[in-house]
Amino acid sequence: MTRYLFKSILQIVPVLFIISMLVFVLVRATGDPVALMLPESATEQDRIEMTEALGLNEPLYVQYGIFISNAIRGDFGISYHYGQQALPLVLERLPASIELAVVSMVISTLIAIPLGILSALKRNSYLDLIISGISVLGKAMPNFWVGIMLILFFSVMLGMFPVSGRGGLENMVLPAFTLGVGLAAQMTRMIRSTMLEILNQDYIRTARSKGIIEAIVVGKHAFRNGLISVVTIMSLQFTSLISGTLITETVFAWPGLGQLLVAAVNNKDMAIIQAAVLIIALLVIVINILTDVVYRLLDPRIKYN
């Protein structure tokens, strides 16, 4: 286990290195920031001066060399748009994203586990049908719509929660629910099918033959085996939440990474794109390593060498 962890942590370095190259090249391949930054009336001379000032006249490998040697020291360059260091800007947004992701996951898990198990236990019943229907609905409703409806009902009509912005727990409720509903829908379906498969296993019959109550058969013997799938989907959902909650962030004016990153792409703000992508990549790698550790704890058959 320790060896596995050590090896995984060592692997972070080359992976980040390759991602840094990819993002560096892609950012430069998709357009010229100079053209975007200068007014239409700018002359050719202005353009050349600007290019030189930004260091974009050097060959690509020289630019990359400068970028990576600075990045290792934590300097991802100055944001064209904000005129500040890129990394602190990204890190400043990170807590908001993580916070929203964690709370959404908690909501989704709390909804999905009981519904998924219930749905599997009462397979093909009306209850199962209703839960399946709700799941499909949850998956089909677009985030922006759910968000706006929640704002309309709970903020505008009932005045229970703030309309937007980040602050206390009350600010978190609506955006987290907006995200949580969609995630729960997906997770409920997954838990249902996993539990159905597990409930047919021979060891469940053995557990029943021991005379233990059904709640323990399901809660201990079956669900413990289903946790692996729950962790898998949680890890996938979490990694996508870290970077991909733009719509919800926009609807609720939530100051997360998604908004920053998309704005940076629109502005060709290279420093921010590079910093944000590398930070997100690092988080994804760390979450994957943690997921592997949890797998090992949940299933003794899994060994890492």
Place this chain on the structure above:
Amino acid sequence: MTSSLLEVKQLKTIFSSENGDVPAVNDISFTVNPGETVAIVGESGCGKSATSLSIMGLITDPGKVIAGEVLFEGSDLLSLSKKKLNRYRGNKMSMIFQEPMTSLNPVFTIGNQISEVIRKHQRVDKETAIKKSVEMLERVGISNASKVIKQFPHQLSGGMRQRVMIAIALACMPKLLIADEPTTALDVTIQAQILDLIKHLSEQQNTGVLLITHDLGVVAEMADRVIVMYAGEIVEETTVEELFDNPKHPYTMGLLGSTPRLEVEQEMLEAIPGVVPDLTEMPSGCPFHPRCKYAIEACKLEKPALIEDFPDHFARCIRAKEGL
């Protein structure tokens, strides 16, 4: 009141399918006395496993027990609430399954899985339960029991896992042990050891054993009485000696004829022609007549009853008396 340990009366279990309800167990009656080993034999799909699962209340959807009684020491298990049934399961009666590789929960230790049943039925603390679990493992012939108790199923061989299953089944000293093909998935040398173990422990505790098997060798080795099942019904029932010496039902004769025997010089084993009929499309009359070499016109017309034509020897064949 009877002195039987287990009395199954007119048990009927069906499985719902797209082609209608399939009677997997059709009007089965038999008894198991304390300390007695009763074997149920038959081909795959004859309803022997469904019978044992019905007794334990382990038939799950789409299966359903629709008629009959399962009297355990006089009380009908089929009419008990789940809660009351759970006082019997794992305690007074327990079961060993065919698949040792998959019958243990992969994510819990052996100790957890044995002590669970002890704690459930004997109301002892965790420590005592673990101590008893170690003792049980030693009794089923696992030498390094205190180490095995901390291991997970995947770390044990098939034979070891079946020993663990036996330890779980016998942990609460049941009066009835149902063993559903306990050795089918094991290799031959391990088979003999496991059978010896079941025999030895059940004799020690005076446990009644209901042994489900398709292997007549196992029957000869273990059983006092034998029930032969065909297409969900009992076709013959008698003592083990009588069955091997004087089989009365052509199906039993076929089974015996298709089993190699050391004392008889045989060039070829006789196979029973055809296959077990599809339970949704049962032939008219005797269900065995399409495969029976003794079948006559009358066999196609009416289903024969299970009749005691000879003392303590029941057969479901209209020609049984003729001495086929």
